[in-house]
Amino acid sequence: MIKKGMINAVIYGFLLLLVIITLVPFYLVTVNATHSSFEIVTQLNLLPGNYLVENYEKLQQYVNIWSGFFNSLLVSVVFTLVSGYFGALVAFGFAKYEFKGKAFLFFVVLASMMIPGQVSIIGFYRLGLKIGLVNNLIAFMFPFFAPGVTSVSTIFFLRGMISQGVSGSLLEAARMEGCAEFGIFNKIVLPCIMPGVATMCIFNFVNSWNNYIGPLIMITDTKKYTMPILISLVKGIYLTNYGAMYLAVGISILAVVVVYLFCSKYIIDGLTMGAEK
Amino acid sequence: MKKKSINDRSRYGYLFILPFFISFVFLGLYPVLFTFSLSLQKWDGLAPESFVGLANFKRLLSDKIFFLSLWNTLRIWIISYIPQILAALLLSAIFTMYSVKGMKAFRAIYYLPNLITAASVGLLFNLLFNGNKSVVNNILQALQAEGAPFDFFNDPVFTSNLTSYIQWWMWFGYTTILVMAGITTIDRNLFDAAQIDGAGKGQTYRRITLPLIKPTIVYITITSIIGGMQLFDVPSTMSDGTGEPDKAILTVSMYLYNQGFKNHNYGYSAAISVGLFVVIGLMSILSLKAMKGKGGNNGD
Numbered sequence: 001m002i003k004k005g006m007i008n009a010v011i012y013g014f015l016l017l018l019v020i021i022t023l024v025p026f027y028l029v030t031v032n033a034t035h036s037s038f039e040i041v042t043q044l045n046l047l048p049g050n051y052l053v054e055n056y057e058k059l060q061q062y063v064n065i066w067s068g069f070f071n072s073l074l075v076s077v078v079f080t081l082v083s084g085y086f087g088a089l090v091a092f093g094f095a096k097y098e099f100k101g102k103a104f105l106f107f108v109v110l111a112s113m114m115i116p117g118q119v120s121i122i123g124f125y126r127l128g129l130k131i132g133l134v135n136n137l138i139a140f141m142f143p144f145f146a147p148g149v150t151s152v153s154t155i156f157f158l159r160g161m162i163s164q165g166v167s168g169s170l171l172e173a174a175r176m177e178g179c180a181e182f183g184i185f186n187k188i189v190l191p192c193i194m195p196g197v198a199t200m201c202i203f204n205f206v207n208s209w210n211n212y213i214g215p216l217i218m219i220t221d222t223k224k225y226t227m228p229i230l231i232s233l234v235k236g237i238y239l240t241n242y243g244a245m246y247l248a249v250g251i252s253i254l255a256v257v258v259v260y261l262f263c264s265k266y267i268i269d270g271l272t273m274g275a276e277k
Numbered sequence: 278m279k280k281k282s283i284n285d286r287s288r289y290g291y292l293f294i295l296p297f298f299i300s301f302v303f304l305g306l307y308p309v310l311f312t313f314s315l316s317l318q319k320w321d322g323l324a325p326e327s328f329v330g331l332a333n334f335k336r337l338l339s340d341k342i343f344f345l346s347l348w349n350t351l352r353i354w355i356i357s358y359i360p361q362i363l364a365a366l367l368l369s370a371i372f373t374m375y376s377v378k379g380m381k382a383f384r385a386i387y388y389l390p391n392l393i394t395a396a397s398v399g400l401l402f403n404l405l406f407n408g409n410k411s412v413v414n415n416i417l418q419a420l421q422a423e424g425a426p427f428d429f430f431n432d433p434v435f436t437s438n439l440t441s442y443i444q445w446w447m448w449f450g451y452t453t454i455l456v457m458a459g460i461t462t463i464d465r466n467l468f469d470a471a472q473i474d475g476a477g478k479g480q481t482y483r484r485i486t487l488p489l490i491k492p493t494i495v496y497i498t499i500t501s502i503i504g505g506m507q508l509f510d511v512p513s514t515m516s517d518g519t520g521e522p523d524k525a526i527l528t529v530s531m532y533l534y535n536q537g538f539k540n541h542n543y544g545y546s547a548a549i550s551v552g553l554f555v556v557i558g559l560m561s562i563l564s565l566k567a568m569k570g571k572g573g574n575n576g577d
Contacts, residue, residue, distance in 0.1 A: 011371055015383050018368075021446070022386055025401060028412060032404075041410035044419045086296040097290025109297060112305050114561075118507045118530050119554045122537055122547045123311030124304075126320075144297060145304035155297060181289040212396040212510045213530070217538055228396035232514045235400060245404055252397045260392055264385040267392075271451070272458040 029253070032246035040242045055243040062237050065251055067223065068230035071137060073255075075226060076208040078141040079149070084201045086143040087154030088162075092189050094155070095162035096171060106159075113152045118213070121147065125217050135221045140214060148214025149207045154200040157273070161196040162189060199270035202263050206256055227252050315547035322541045333548035343549060345524060346532040347556065353437060353512070353526065354505035357444035362497065364445075365452035370486075372453075373460050374478050384457075387450030395447070399514030402443055406430065430516075433525030440512050440526050444505070452497055459493030460486055495568050499561050506557045509534070529553045 032040055035049035059065055094106055124147045125134070133139040140146045144155075166189055174184050190197070212228040219225060225233075234248045260267065316333055318326040337343055368387070372380050390398070405412045406429040414426035429435055463486065471481045509530040512520060518535070520527025529549065537546030 007375075011375060011377065015368075015371070015377065018364075019383065019386050022390060022450070025390075025398075025405070025446075028405060029401060032412060040412065044415045045412075086300075090294045090297040093290050093293030097286055097293070099287035099290040102290070105294065105298075108301070112301055114503065115305065115309060116503055116507050116554060116557050118509070118533070119312055119550045120305070120308035121312075122315060122533070122543055122550055123308030123313075125537075126311050126315060126543070127308055142300060142304055144300040150305075152297075181286065185293070206392050210392075210394040210396070210510075212394070212514075213534070217534070228394050228510075231394065231397050231400055232518075235403065235517060242404060245400070249397045249401045249404070253393045256392050256394070257389070260385075260389060264388075265381075268381075268385060268388065268454060271388075271454050272461070 026253075026257075029246055029250045033243065033250040035243055037240060037242040037244070040246075041240075051243055052247070055247045058238075058241055059244040059247050063230060063234070063248075065227075065230060065248060068225050068227040069251070069255075071224055072209055072227040075137050075140040076205050079143075079146055079151070079208045080201045080205040082141060082143045083151035083154055083204050084197050087151060087200065088158050088190055088193060088197050089185060090155045091158035091162055092185050095159045096166070096168070096189075109152060109155055113150070113156070117148060117150065120145075121213060121217055128218055134218055135224060137219075137224055139218050140208065140211070140226075146208065146211070146214060147218055148211040149204075151200070151204045151207070154204065157200055157270075158193060158196055161193050166192050195266075196270075199266045199273075202259065202267055203270065206259070209256060312547045312550050315544055316551045318544045318547075320543040322543055326544070329544065333545050334551075336545060337548050337552055342524065342527070342532060343529070343552065346520075346527045346529045347552075349437065349520075349524070349526060350506055350508055350528040350530075353441050353444065353508060353528070354502070356438060356441035357448070358498075358501055358505065361445050361449045361452050361501075362494070364449040365456045365497075366487075368449075368453045369456040369460055370482050372457060373486075374482070384450065384454060388454060389450070390447045391451045393447075395510035396514045398443060398447065399511040402439065402511075403430075403515045403517075406439065431522055433523040436516070436522060437525045440508075440515065443511050443515075444508070447511075448501075452501075455493060455497055456490060459490035463489050491568065495565065498564050498568070502560050502564060503557055506553065506560065529556075 031045050031048050033055060034052045035045050036051045036054065039045060039049060039051070090109075094102065094109075128134045128136075128139060128147075140148075144151050170188065171184055174188055179187065210228065211226070212232070215226045215229050216232070219229065231248060231252050234245050238245050238248075315326070317328060317330060319329045319332075320326040371377060372384070377383065406414075408414070409426040409428070411426075411429075413429070417425035417427070429439070467485055467489075468481060471485055476484065507530050508528045512526040512528055513531050513534075516526055518531065518539075520531050530553070533546045533549040533553065536542045536549060
């Protein structure tokens with residue numbers, strides 16, 4: 001009995017230690033974003049301060065952080081919707097239709113996931129110059145392969161879901177009713193797999209939101225900077241204005257933390273299901 | 278009649294998968310082939326490209342900085358990957374063998390750093406450690422640590438290991454979730470049988486769980502190699518894109534970015550990309566073979 005208690009104490013102690021290690025950086029952002037730069041360099045701050053508003057005003061003096069926020073939001077929302085919709089459509093094509101070369105074509109989908117993104121960056125930039133995608137946020141709204149992010153796993157994941165979850169007889173019944181193939185997808189298949197689409201959309205949104213190298217090579221117009229680009233420039237702009245810089249970091253991670261607070265269950269279930277296949 | 282309707286429908290199959298292939302050819306394949314062709318050219322971003330044959334690759338093979346960046350990337354990856362997989366194995370063992378209260382909450386918390394913008398994480402750790410008056414130095418001085426304050430970012434070994442630590446911090450929760458997913462696919466009867474045979478928890482884990490989750494481990498390792506060898510965001514924003522001190526955290530991706538977009542040697546930058554592509558391919562094949570071979574020896 002005592003031995004069991006000891007084991008439990010060790011286990012929970014270890015798990016809590018890892019929780020602290022995980023959360024300390026987040027806590028330090030909160031603490032330092034609410035203290036003045038003078039307080040940050042002259043004293044040890046362990047509790048949040050009351051300098052948030054001043055830090056925010058300083059931050060807004062030089063950089064409009066919300067412009068980056070809006071650009072990131074625009075790019076990520078469009079990329080997510082487009083990838084989610086077409087990902088489901090392609091998955092449906094692979095899951096429920098028979099056609100020549102299907103196995104090979106699906107292999108191409110899988111193989112495309114293995115291409116390291118960094119290898120296409122230079123080529124993408126060259127292509128972007130030719131067709132006017134440099135300094136154009138549209139470059140990041142294409143389905144599946146935007147510079148710096150891919151969403152090919154959406155197809156793989158949803159194909160499994162449609163194969164298992166959408167029965168052939170349901171589709172046949174719809175055909176009997178005179179429903180066209182494209183209508184079947186929009187009216188029957190898509191609603192059926194909505195939870196899976198939503199899960200993949202969360203991942204695609206987060207990946208697109210966090211994309212740094214893509215905008216870094218494609219965007220030089222300051223008005224079109226996305227959040228990660230602004231963040232990477234903050235240090236050169238604010239120099240010793242630590243409070244404002246911590247606040248910038250805080251704002252950049254806030255959106256994802258809020259999304260995670262509400263969707264962590266879907267995110268982890270999605271990861272788990274993806275791995276089981 | 279029936280055959281015709283199937284043929285009819287196969288058209289829709291092609292039609293529905295078309296969006297992927299349009300996107301793949303123009304945005305996936307074409308840029309890669311473009312990179313390959315650019316690696317045989319000289320291009321400064323303005324003047325037209327000129328064909329230079331294998332000159333870029335000759336330069337690459339004698340470029341000490343390229344090999345240094347390769348070694349940096351590999352070292353940062355290994356030092357973050359080994360503790361990552363060990364933590365994941367340990368945590369998944371705890372979570373699946375003991376009924377831990379709040380297991381899902383623990384797991385959700387551990388995964389959180391993986392979702393945060395890596396560029397922000399790099400800047401954050403720069404702010405926390407950089408300078409005599411940094412937050413970490415203030416903490417160390419309050420604890421009266423010997424030698425504090427430290428000039429952390431003047432120490433190549435420390436900076437490299439800090440990068441590995443950040444990568445570990447960002448990825449151990451993710452790896453744990455994948456290992457646990459692998460464990461849940463194992464037939465429960467095997468565990469019951471082991472228990473009846475009197476096997477202890479540790480023994481069951483070593484003899485049954487570990488061998489059976491090998492495919493998951495292989496998957497995690499290969500995706501981790503592909504991601505880890507392309508490491509860019511954290512070391513870049515942590516060192517203002519320089520990879521300093523002593524180029525200790527200059528990764529291959531940072532080097533190719535600097536060669537292309539800072540020095541405007543796009544052809545050479547493309548050659549570095551091709552070099553990285555080859556290295557990642559070789560490492561993936563080697564680790565796949567190594568782990569498959571090991572599986573053959575241990576297999577029953």
